[in-house]
Amino acid sequence: MAELTYVQAISQALVEELRRDERVFVIGQDVGMFGGAFKVTKGLQEEFGEWRVIDAPLSEVAIVGGAIGAALVGLRPIAEIQFADFVSIAWDQLTTVAAKQHYRAGTPVPLVVRLPSGGGFSGGPFHSQSPESSFAHVPGLKIACPATPADAKGLLVSALADPNPVLYFEHKHLYRRIKGEVPDGRFAVPFGKARIHREGSDATVVTWGAMVHTAAEAAEIVAADGISAEILDLRTLAPWDREAVLGSVAKTSKLLVLHEDVRTGGFGAEIAATVAEEAFESLDAPITRIAAPDTPVPFSPPLERRFIPQVEDVARGLRELAAY
């Protein structure tokens, strides 16, 4: 076990997989000597050379589409998009080509796209979004959203081993803020298995990514009032662990769904709908959704704070649920 930051855990997984499997290569803008916009790939090009850690031109469609093509003929590309926001440029390649490839042609697309996402440091409307829900709507894609260093590594290993296209959302705000124990060596965290981040009995919080930590802080605060919140970190949205959610709700009878993406059509709506359909009888209170409002991500710090769900918002939500 070593204590690593979130960014170190991702880098470690990349290095180990590049060493282990010759088919793996990294492609993206400034991923070489520069180490990527967030320094996730720092040092990789020195070890693996220019053709396994490839600096690509400013061409998102060619980067993603090219990675899909390489995957189709047997390589294991990891494409980095500098900011998750720019993946919209490659939307067609991902949702039309990669997502539907196996269904229509029977050929696997073992592709990983790394997407630094999320806000919290005034990136403004084009550099702060959390677009995972949009992709969760597309059958054929898998989606991982790690919240801890151990999961960051283990989910990346699983993503690479997966014969399907995987979008791997790494939260920018966690890179250097979160540290945690990471098992040594290669290990895989399976897709579709939620993790109990904190055990509790009065209400279940279902969330992922950076919001896991927001929920944990809120749970700590309301614990002082005698409210015991259980936090379920989904880890992957496609597939997502319905059993774990339904199981936890059966235990606590109350559900709060939390995400940084905007509210309408967010993945929280899918979770809420599923629980309403399948566990209505277990619920002792209406389901609470806490999400960003239906607006772009604003730049100015006071505006951005209003946009991103805050610890106080979640604590309030938990108190209201507990009191219901």
Add this chain to the structure above:
Amino acid sequence: MARAKSDTASNGLPRERLLEFLGEMLVIRRFEEQVEERFRAGELAGFLHVCIGQEAVAVGVCRALGDGDVMGSTHRAHGHMLANGTPPREMMAELYGKVEGCSRGYGGSMHLYDVKRGAMGANAVVGGGLPLAVGAALAFQLRRESRVSLAFFGDGATNIGTFHESMNLAQLWRLPVVFVCENNRWSESTPQSQHQPISDLTHRAEAFGMQALHVDGQDVEAVHLAARDALAYARGGQGPVFLLCETERLTGHYVGDAQAYRDKEELRRLRETRDPIRLLRERIEASEQEWKRLDARSRQVADEAVAFAKAGADPRPEAALENVYTEG
């Protein structure tokens, strides 16, 4: 390097005008230096790209724009916006996230707007502004207006699809667009030789049969004369022009970029030999007195912008929920 291929370069600008340009370039420079300093002091949030070294392109081009022309910018927008007439204090207030800012705190450095002055926006998704410029030009043409639409972008941006699609449409429909490429030979940390297979980007215009002008972007006069020609050509209904300005990024890609990837000696040399402000100052032989006056004024403008921004109002948090749609 060749001046504008057109012959207007021989009819140089009067010294007075060049002195004015020197002052405007200095305002941009001092503004950008303040941005760097205020960022280091921890007062500015987000990602900031300054245009130190590229002031001659901003001033030379924007001062050729006519009333009613529109301009689209990039992530490196401060110089374009200032040269186009957005007051420094409104810009600085935006960087400070204040309601007095030109985007009222919603956008920040990479999302500066000033539509009433013809600035259609800094588009921080690289290449994102080019199709808009084409569309605006299409509208001008459809309405038979004598207006031109102009887009700034970098060498890196010429690798993205929107660039090629926009160039193709503009030429196909002979639209009044001027495409201004600021070739600083860097796309973030990637040198031009590693991100595109050609160095003379006028070939990209030739591929579409588009007129190209190629100038030294550190020579504000050459830039201005070429921009004037390009705008006149487009305004005259002859079609779009690709205006290639060879320029220099004399700082990091963003404020805080340590530039480990860059040869420090080369950078030092460029600062000495290719600084557009220094070059113009020497060329017009600005007197000590002239220089001091311009320098003092530019510092005053930049300082005043910071003071204004700091005294500005923080947006109400609830304003985050407003303005998504318009009623009008």
